Amino acid sequence: MMQWLVLAHRNVLRNGRRSLLLGGTIAIGTLALLLFAAYIAASLDGLRESTIRGGLGHAQISAVPPADGYAEQQLQHGLDAAERTRIEALLAQMDGVRRIAPRLQFSGLVSNGPRTLNFEAQGVDPLRERQAYGAFQVLAQGEPLRASEEGRYQVLIGKEMARRLGVRPGQSLTLMTTTVQGSVNAMDVDVAGIVATGVPERDLYTLQVPIETAQELLRTKKISHLSVLYQDTASADAQSAAIARAIGGQVRLQRWQELAPLYPQVMALFRNQFIVFGAIIGLIVFLGVAAMTLATIYERGKEIGTLRAIGIPQAMVRRLFMFEGLLQGAFGALAGGMAAWLVTLAINAAGIELAPPPGRNVGVPLHLLWLYQPSLAIVAILPLLAMAAAWLTSRRIGRMPVKAILTSN
Numbered sequence: 001m002m003q004w005l006v007l008a009h010r011n012v013l014r015n016g017r018r019s020l021l022l023g024g025t026i027a028i029g030t031l032a033l034l035l036f037a038a039y040i041a042a043s044l045d046g047l048r049e050s051t052i053r054g055g056l057g058h059a060q061i062s063a064v065p066p067a068d069g070y071a072e073q074q075l076q077h078g079l080d081a082a083e084r085t086r087i088e089a090l091l092a093q094m095d096g097v098r099r100i101a102p103r104l105q106f107s108g109l110v111s112n113g114p115r116t117l118n119f120e121a122q123g124v125d126p127l128r129e130r131q132a133y134g135a136f137q138v139l140a141q142g143e144p145l146r147a148s149e150e151g152r153y154q155v156l157i158g159k160e161m162a163r164r165l166g167v168r169p170g171q172s173l174t175l176m177t178t179t180v181q182g183s184v185n186a187m188d189v190d191v192a193g194i195v196a197t198g199v200p201e202r203d204l205y206t207l208q209v210p211i212e213t214a215q216e217l218l219r220t221k222k223i224s225h226l227s228v229l230y231q232d233t234a235s236a237d238a239q240s241a242a243i244a245r246a247i248g249g250q251v252r253l254q255r256w257q258e259l260a261p262l263y264p265q266v267m268a269l270f271r272n273q274f275i276v277f278g279a280i281i282g283l284i285v286f287l288g289v290a291a292m293t294l295a296t297i298y299e300r301g302k303e304i305g306t307l308r309a310i311g312i313p314q315a316m317v318r319r320l321f322m323f324e325g326l327l328q329g330a331f332g333a334l335a336g337g338m339a340a341w342l343v344t345l346a347i348n349a350a351g352i353e354l355a356p357p358p359g360r361n362v363g364v365p366l367h368l369l370w371l372y373q374p375s376l377a378i379v380a381i382l383p384l385l386a387m388a389a390a391w392l393t394s395r396r397i398g399r400m401p402v403k404a405i406l407t408s409n
Helices: 002-014 016-056 081-092 126-136 159-165 200-205 211-218 236-247 262-299 301-309 314-350 372-399 402-407
Strands: 059-063 097-111 116-124 139-142 154-158 172-178 184-195 206-210 225-230 251-255
Touching: 016 126, 016 225, 016 262, 016 314, 016 372, 059 236, 081 097, 081 225, 081 236, 097 126, 097 211, 116 126, 116 159, 116 200, 116 211, 126 225, 154 159, 154 172, 154 200, 159 184, 159 200, 172 211, 184 206, 184 211, 200 206, 206 211, 225 236, 236 251, 262 314, 262 372, 301 314, 314 372
Parallel strands: 116 206, 154 184
Antiparallel strands: 059 225, 059 251, 097 116, 097 172, 097 225, 139 184, 154 206, 172 184
């Protein structure tokens, strides 16, 4: 077999222009496929991490709701103080748990006097929230919530809410909501800062308040859930399973995939796009190699006839063309893979920013994530595809009469 590989290599070098054209086609296809795969990987990784570290966490632990999920009053199915203490003590002893952030979710009205808007609020522990998710919280103005008594009656509001209410950090607002008993309660608070999430619709309703203040406003000691952040996203499913066994069936643990249904949908969309794009690139490589092999067979007819005349079987001659296709595919795929790796480094270093996607008002940085195993698989598959195309096309050799080949001009 080695001698046939050597002979195929010589034939590839002998037909340098044709080999360069075919190898260039395969290299461009490899480059496009690898860059598209790197873009998809970076998009999914960015979406996953921004979803988790933007406040959702790897898992959330809450009380078990009724089957229909209906609640007559706010926090009717919240975690009480005793259950919260028990769960936090269990989580603190488990390896792999990085942060635990209590949350209290409620809704109501916010007013500056002349104007009133709806809000969807979160009561948070300022220190724990900053440690867990502070890196993903962008303050357009002001300062974050403080854990001291001075920051007890301060809030963070969304950028769009601040614009519509016409308020700035340091000014006062009034929060109105219903308590867990169903009565109405109100509280005056000061604006500590203005948050910009990049999504105008979300910025219109976002409001954060210290959890003790939220409990005072709702007249309760309960919380909505505990948000848990792990050390590593790769082991999140196993970690969630271990926590679920430890905390028992009195409470419910929801993984981040259940809380963010958009992620599996986006992943399925990208997967389908990659399959279609990969099929197109594979078809281009296959047809390119097939056409080039067929042209080579007709041009090298006397060579083929001579090999057949001296007793070399048809299968061995076809194997020669198969090895030529393999070498051309390998050279092209390796060149395309190297070019894709260099382009990935250049794009990541350039700091290119894409236009804001639909529903956002902040641009997205263009970043490519190079995954070695999928990249190696792509570089390995394309030469095999080229070899298959050469093998199928070389069937023409069996239908070529040896005598007619040798006597033709």
